[in-house]
Amino acid sequence: MPRWESDAQGRLERAALELFETQGYERTSVAQIARAAGLTERSFYRYFPDKREVLFAGHELVAHLVGRVEAADPGLGPLEALLTALSTADEVFRSREFLLRRVKVIADSPALAERDLIKLADIAEALVPALGRRGVEPGTARFIIDVVMALSRRATSRWLADPDAAFSELVAQAAAELREVVAPPAPPVR
């Protein structure tokens, strides 16, 4: 018999999401989350550096993307490399149920929205050296990555809304949309 309940971190995460949903982020204290998970406030900070982080644990996505970019065919250009990497991102997604709940909570709290954005920025930053190893200058790399982040946002929002869509399809769709926006198919007829 274990001396403590196992998966303290997971319990804190689930308790936090639940409480944020029902009471809102601001009106939920760290002590309350800890209590709901059967821990003390002090223990909460052993697992998470601050209150917001409880919703942002796990760096699987960054690692996944960086790995895929590095593993991509060296003949691919930076955009293509990023898009192939992004296409498989759903391999490390959590359940749509969970992500939907999380997105709603984040959207309802400015503090969490801020944290969400910087997490995305961290991903973008981590991808710069990955493109660097493919011979892309940091400035150019960051620009292309930012464009792909826009594309990822588009694909993800559709994926959350449509239970039947394949993520890789939505990435391809967004990429097509990008091409259309940048170089409209209809040539100027005059």
Place this chain on the structure above:
Amino acid sequence: MPRWESDAQGRLERAALELFETQGYERTSVAQIARAAGLTERSFYRYFPDKREVLFAGHELVAHLVGRVEAADPGLGPLEALLTALSTADEVFRSREFLLRRVKVIADSPALAERDLIKLADIAEALVPALGRRGVEPGTARFIIDVVMALSRRATSRWLADPDAAFSELVAQAAAELREVVAPPAPPVR
């Protein structure tokens, strides 16, 4: 003779930037900023809802961009409309000196970096209805805006680094770069 020194907000902003530069954001307390500006901590919060906001006052850029998008030639597509608007953004920029100091301070503090990102996201959000009035669907609008935000980031970082470059030129340059990335000029020869 006025009972109080004028421009309390400006004094707080200047004192804050100065202190953040010399001591760092974390090691500067609100009380210290207020004292340096000849006010009390409580008064600080009359001007700024929180400590971070002292570096992010003023919404001129949002208003400027929205206005320019709305005023843009109705015949322009959404991307072109956004780019013309962005090209004149430097009209509401503060001095490069000030912006450089500010950028450095923000980059040195995770808390300020988060706030900076959400301010950009706020601009993006504000532009959605502006494109909506041009007949663009919200989802598509947000996607195009996000691409332009990436482009804006590229142009701005170059503008900060190069004292002689014209901002509108840098926007055009980034736009050309985007076209090149999305539709490489060299067709597949095989």
Place this chain on the structure above:
DNA sequence: GTCTATAGGGCGATAGAC
């Protein structure tokens, strides 16, 4: 675990300008 500085909100008091 305990202690503490700080963020930041609530509410009321004060004191000039009008």
Place this chain on the structure above:
DNA sequence: GTCTATCGCCCTATAGAC
């Protein structure tokens, strides 16, 4: 009198130090 900027003192919660 009202309006408005400022201060004072309360409070809780976060998060870091010890």
